[in-house]
Amino acid sequence: GQNIDQPTEMTATEGAIVQINCTYQTSGFNGLFWYQQHAGEAPTFLSYNVLDGLEEKGRFSSFLSRSKGYSYLLLKELQMKDSASYLCAAGLSGTYKYIFGTGTRLKVLA
Amino acid sequence: DVKVTQSSRYLVKRTGEKVFLECVQDMDHENMFWYRQDPGLGLRLIYFSYDVKMKEKGDIPEGYSVSREKKERFSLILESASTNQTSMYLCASSLTGTSSFAYEQYFGPGTRLTVT
Numbered sequence: 001g002q003n004i005d006q007p008t009e010m011t012a013t014e015g016a017i018v019q020i021n022c023t024y025q026t027s028g029f030n031g032l033f034w035y036q037q038h039a040g041e042a043p044t045f046l047s048y049n050v051l052d053g054l055e056e057k058g059r060f061s062s063f064l065s066r067s068k069g070y071s072y073l074l075l076k077e078l079q080m081k082d083s084a085s086y087l088c089a090a091g092l093s094g095t096y097k098y099i100f101g102t103g104t105r106l107k108v109l110a
Numbered sequence: 111d112v113k114v115t116q117s118s119r120y121l122v123k124r125t126g127e128k129v130f131l132e133c134v135q136d137m138d139h140e141n142m143f144w145y146r147q148d149p150g151l152g153l154r155l156i157y158f159s160y161d162v163k164m165k166e167k168g169d170i171p172e173g174y175s176v177s178r179e180k181k182e183r184f185s186l187i188l189e190s191a192s193t194n195q196t197s198m199y200l201c202a203s204s205l206t207g208t209s210s211f212a213y214e215q216y217f218g219p220g221t222r223l224t225v226t
Contacts, residue, residue: 031212042200042217043153050211087153091212096141096160096204097168098215102152 002026004101006088011107012078020073020104022088030093032064032071037085037103046073046086075106083108113137114218116201122224129188131221133201141204142184143215144168144176146197153200159184160206191225198222 003025012018024032031050035043049055049064049071061074075082085103092099117132133142143158145168155168157176165176173195177185184203188195199222202215 028209030207030210033212033214042219045214045216048212048214089153089215091207093209093212096158096166096206097155098212100145100153102150 002090002092002099004088004090004099006086006101006104008102009105009107011109013109014078014080016078017074017076018078018106020075020086020088020106022071022073022101024069024071024088024090024099024101026069026090026092026099028093028095029066030091032062033089033091033098034060034062034071034073035087035089037087039084043087078108080108080110082106114201114203114216116199116218116221118221119219120222120224122226123188123191124226125192127188127191127225129191129223129225131186131188131199131201131223133184133186133203133218134182135184135203135216136182137203137216138181139203139216140181140206142178143202143204144174144184144186145200145202146170147200147220148197156186191223193225196223196225 006022034046037043047062087103089100144156145153159178201218204215205213
């Protein structure tokens with residue numbers, strides 16, 4: 001079956017580094033997405049990985065291991081505005097669909 | 111910039127009413143999607159469309175129908191609204207990927223629907 005798991009909630013301190021993990025099982029896979037969603041707002045695209053390895057974009061980095069069905073989002077130098085939910089999503093090859101995790105709610109404390 | 115707009119941010123309807131939610135995208139994307147988002151359940155796909163007049167059921171299509179008469183517009187219809195359809199409804203669009211590459215989805219601002 002199709003399945004994505006990520007932790008429900010995480011807490012970190014301003015200025016720190018946090019890693020949000022995501023594991024997936026899909027029949028067919030064409031990439032892993034990370035989205036950020038502030039409360040009451042729409043998800044916005046953060047990153048996409050289709051090959052193994054680390055992709056860096058400023059304070060945010062995303063890693064993928066296809067053989068392990070594992071990804072993580074790394075947020076450095078945390079700011080209060082990073083308090084949000086972070087959704088991982090897998091593209092399902094051979095379809096037009098994506099499967100989403102339930103999201104990780106990150107609280108950044110002063 | 112891709113823009114996806116939805117007809118209403120907030121909507122209150124009565125049980126049994128027919129409800130129309132509209133979504134418009136301005137980037138010529140082939141694919142459009144309707145999701146509902148509920149606490150603890152994440153984003154669940156209701157229907158999607160990969161071309162004009164083409165549609166496919168997602169994971170939770172019961173009680174919903176869709177219409178795509180023009181490429182830029184995708185409508186979600188609740189034939190007879192019920193209280194368990196109270197939710198946040200999100201529309202999204204994307205380009206079509208390949209078996210080895212996918213494009214990101216762009217989301218509209220969402221419609222918070224309350225059925226009383």
